[in-house]
Amino acid sequence: MLEEFVEAGAPPEIMYSGKPHIGTDILQTVVKNIREKIKSFGGEVKFDSKVTDIKVKDNKIQSVVVNNEYEIESDVVIFAIGHSARDTYEMLLNRGVEFEQKPFAIGVRIEHLQSMIDENQYGKFAKHPRLKAADYRLTYTSKINGRPCYSFCMCPGGTVVAAASEENRLVTNGMSEYKRDRDNANSAIVVGVGSEDFSSSHPLAGMEFQRYYEHLAYKVGGGGYIAPIQLVGDF
Template sequence: MSKIFKDIKLPIDQELSEHLLWLMPESGGYRILRQSVDARKKHSPHFVYTVEVAEKGETLKTEAFSLPRISKLPATFQKPIIIGSGPAGLFAALRLVERGIPCKLFERGSQSADRIKGINRFWRYGELDRRNNVCYGEGGAGLYSDGKLITRIKSDHIPYVLNRLVQFGAPEEIQWLSNPHVGSDKIRRVIPKIREFLLQNGCEIFYNSQVTQLLYGKNCVTGVITEQGHQHHSDHVILATGHSAEDMLQHLIDSDVFVEGKSFAMGLRIEHPQAEINRIQYREFADHPKLGSANYKLAHHDNQSGVGIYSFCMCPGGYVLSSGTEPDALVCNGMSNFNRNSPYANAAMVVSIQHDKLFGEDRMGGMKLRKELETRAFQAVKEVGGSKELPVQNLVSFLQKSNRHKVTDTSSPSGIVNTRLDQLLPSFMYEKLKEGIEKFESQMKGFISEKAKLYGVESRTSCPLRVTRDDSTLQSVSHRGLYPCGEGAGYAGGITSAACDGIKCADKIFESLKTIED
């Protein structure tokens, strides 16, 4: 019978296989269940493993994640509708077809190959494609976010998500690394394989078909209307439109679907030379080939105000991207490819925006502030003669409220212009960011560096609104048949959590159909 060994600590130059032979001389194969790097300063960097080891002659079983299926659909069956093909929508569709439930998937943008062409034109020439950009199109915002699979949620669906990503071409290591990522270059090859599987297994996909309206009955949703004017009817509509679909959120509000304001986070994105982050984290081992590009995770909580300042979406060996969805607004985000070999490291530095304290009864307060900052960022670039570039400020100058240090280098494919980001942000956000960054310097000596820079604005960490749903049925509290899902509905914050939420909604539909079948 196989044995599981936890908390195996090995120096970075020691081979795991040799150590396992010492632990179990009469062993067969082994499987890594978890791998992480411990680089705390009190000792040398080392790997920490959890490993399952087979006895000699034994074969380790792999989880197939086989699912119960619908054997017979009801006579009145209408295919469930999914709006949006980001992680939540794609995994909702995948889960449904694997359970024998055909469905319809609507996406306002194009397939990933055409979408990438629109994104590249935007970065190079500043020509925004409202249909295909870093937030809209097949794959959603997750297609250009490093393929990071790190999540704070606890869900039984996480192993299924990772397994299916590997099945469609993601690196196998994402199933055991503590900080898994697919890479923006590799995830672009995974998404088309998921699409092909869906099409072969009962999912109809409608690209360049924005859902502009929902169809309503009495306290329920009965289908959708696309921009082409076509109606599609269903008793089950999964709303997975992402955190940037303001037009759909406004339609829901206008239609009296229950939507409420929620807290979220905004700020700037910080970039250092990757070599500096490696030196801070790994010290004299900074250039060791087994360690690769170092990452970090930082957080500070102001107990008096209740405001949190923290890093988010850290991209080792990455790039800072212009990620807006409106022609008169600028947004930044980060990504890195699988090898993480850019000479820069970046991460969001964000401040928690407390809805109740800042906006009270104004549920649109967060959305208004987001729009205001994105517009101000665009105007700041225009005022200094820029067009498509991202606004940037040297970190030391930001803290000193000056423009003394100019930034000349960047990872951004859109280029940069030097601006006063310290003047762009509301004073409360500036003060909290300054407070947090100074605290982070005490945690990572050298974090405040003249080689570091800040980009504006990091405003799409999550949606400022929540389309409220019932905890049990996952349907809208005001309109049955509507399943608010993922980041855009306020129930996720990243690829993995969004995918898990899509699965949860799909499983609720399966349960309702299974009840009819039984």
């Protein structure tokens, strides 16, 4: 996997780095180069092409419908549609595809000055030209109910970015460019949630759980897709 990335333009140090980092700016070229390689092997990439329905006969897939306009026939279809294609999950469920609940994590983004993280991690060596922006990892397990709480997707020298995928709902994410040279660090601080937290045993109950909190965040932020912000101590 790492070799493929390097061949496509990722920094060679990811081959030996303990926490390989490509950076959003370089990743754009890497993805494009991988796409060109797939095309050189005869693969085809269709933009602006959404699978809006599937055709099933005798419990077997026959074709996918694209943009409600045309069909692509196949008896094998792989849906690698990521975490946010909720409309497609619903469509697939309605067409009889089997789904099951899975645990995930939900939380907030915490942002602080990168210089503070560097000082904490490197001590007197902070600002040394050979040291890159420092990262960290936190984990904690509740002694009361065993629920895990941990940092995730720590972005040294990065930015918090908007990541909502539905109207009137708000989600944030984080990213760093290759150099990780921005003023702030951020990370997600999340808690694990699972079936016991969802309102029903419906396979998509976790998605409704997400929608509930995403809508709350949208409302608390004032309704303009602006993330609500508060100090850590207050939170």
